[in-house]
Amino acid sequence: MNKLIRFTSFVLVVVMVVLWLGYTFPKFKILAEYVRFENTICKKPVTYALRNVDQRFGITEQEVADAFDKAELVWELEASKELFQRVDTHQKHDVGVVFVYDSRQETSTKVSDIEKQISAKSSILDTEKNDFSQKEQSYLMMLTEYNTLVAEYNSLIARKNQLSTEESDQLNRIGQRIDELLVKLSEQEREIKGDVVNINKQVSDINADIGAYNELQGGNGESFREAEYVSIGNNRTIFVYEFPSKSVLSRLLSHELGHVIGLEHVAGEDSIMNEYNTSRRLTPTNEDVAELNRACNRQGAIQTLIAERLNNK
Ligand SMILES: [Zn+2]
Numbered sequence: 001m002n003k004l005i006r007f008t009s010f011v012l013v014v015v016m017v018v019l020w021l022g023y024t025f026p027k028f029k030i031l032a033e034y035v036r037f038e039n040t041i042c043k044k045p046v047t048y049a050l051r052n053v054d055q056r057f058g059i060t061e062q063e064v065a066d067a068f069d070k071a072e073l074v075w076e077l078e079a080s081k082e083l084f085q086r087v088d089t090h091q092k093h094d095v096g097v098v099f100v101y102d103s104r105q106e107t108s109t110k111v112s113d114i115e116k117q118i119s120a121k122s123s124i125l126d127t128e129k130n131d132f133s134q135k136e137q138s139y140l141m142m143l144t145e146y147n148t149l150v151a152e153y154n155s156l157i158a159r160k161n162q163l164s165t166e167e168s169d170q171l172n173r174i175g176q177r178i179d180e181l182l183v184k185l186s187e188q189e190r191e192i193k194g195d196v197v198n199i200n201k202q203v204s205d206i207n208a209d210i211g212a213y214n215e216l217q218g219g220n221g222e223s224f225r226e227a228e229y230v231s232i233g234n235n236r237t238i239f240v241y242e243f244p245s246k247s248v249l250s251r252l253l254s255h256e257l258g259h260v261i262g263l264e265h266v267a268g269e270d271s272i273m274n275e276y277n278t279s280r281r282l283t284p285t286n287e288d289v290a291e292l293n294r295a296c297n298r299q300g301a302i303q304t305l306i307a308e309r310l311n312n313k
Contacts, residue, residue, distance in 0.1 A: 030233045037094060037234075041261045042296035045085035047093040048238070048260075054101035059246070064099070067246055071253035074272060074284055075261070078292055084257055095236040095260055104226065104242035107216055112244050114213045118206060125202050132195045139188045146181045149174050226277060227252040229259035236260065251282055258288075262295040 040046075053064055065086065072084045087093050156163065156171045163171065226248075227240045238256045243249040254272050263273050266287040270279040273288050284292070 033234045037236075038262070042079065042081075042083060045082045046095060046260055047085050047087045047091070048095040048097055049087050049089045049091065049093040051089055051096040051098050051237075053099040056101040057099055057105060057243075059099075059249075063246060064097075064249075067249045068097075068253055070250040070282065071257055074254040074282060075257065075292060078284055078289055079296060083261060095238060097238045097240070099240045102241060108226075108242040108244050111213060111216045114209055114216070118209045118213065121202065121206050121209070125199065125206065128195070128199060128202070132192070132199060135188065135192060135195065139185070139192060142181060142185055142188070146178065146185060149178050149181070153178060227256050229256045247282065248277075248280065251280065252277065254282065258292075261292075263288075263291050264295075266291045 037046075048068075050061060050064060053059065053061055068084075068086060076083050153171065153174045156167060156174070160171075226242045227238065230237050230239060238253070238260070240249070240252065240256075243252055251272065255277070258273050265275040266273045266285075268274055268285045268287045269276070270281045271285040271287045272282070273291055
């Protein structure tokens with residue numbers, strides 16, 4: 001009986017150990033892989049592959065590859081070594097890249113269409129405003145001439161009975177010119193009034209566009225929501241959601257590649273690693289460089305990283 005209890009306990013313990021190992025082993029594997037990855041960062045290039053680029057982005061894989069080349073250079077020139085290496089999808093790689101087409105890129109396309117519209121309308125408006133101001137100028141000159149002639153006419157009329165023949169002729173000529181001017185002035189006045197209405201209409205049209213533009217922009221947010229780097233266990237993925245142009249795409253990719261090698265957000269509006277994607281610069285700032293040095297010189301930095309990753313950054 002005693003033997004049976006001992007045997008059963010032994011079997012139970014063995015079963016529990018096996019279960020525990022089965023449960024923790026994958027975690028150990030992930031941890032080991034994680035430590036390997038973190039330890040080789042900046043020492044060995046991180047490999048990445050384009051897994052999927054949604055066609056609706058209207059960008060070819062070659063163009064994405066070119067954007068990545070520029071993005072890599074931002075950090076590699078500073079570090080003076082290869083930090084990233086693009087490989088084929090079927091090859092083993094540390095990080096996958098996926099372009100996800102959703103409302104964000106759609107909105108972005110709309111925004112850039114409106115932007116183009118606004119600038120086209122504005123340039124038409126500028127030309128019209130220019131014409132208008134020339135018209136206004138000529139109207140004012142004519143008005144001055146008219147006023148001068150009326151004064152002259154009145155002074156001649158005042159001594160109508162003592163005028164020489166020459167002066168009488170002059171009076172007639174002035175009278176004719178005044179009549180002419182009156183017709184032209186009223187014509188121009190009508191035109192100018194029409195122009196003012198037209199210009200005001202265009203201005204309010206452009207303002208409506210700007211309103212729509214701001215609304216779309218506002219809904220879009222300004223932080224790096226256009227792309228993100230997600231690291232869960234050994235699954236490391238750069239997701240790209242929207243980019244208004246290829247140069248902005250390089251900047252986005254550069255930011256995310258920075259996260260891949262452990263860079264944190266830094267201050268400075270122009271910084272690649274700034275939290276908000278407002279600048280268009282593709283050169284690292286002093287803050288970026290300091291952050292790159294910190295991340296690549298990671299004695300003890302791994303702990304910080306692990307803590308941050310656990311916070312699901
Ligand atoms: Zn970021």
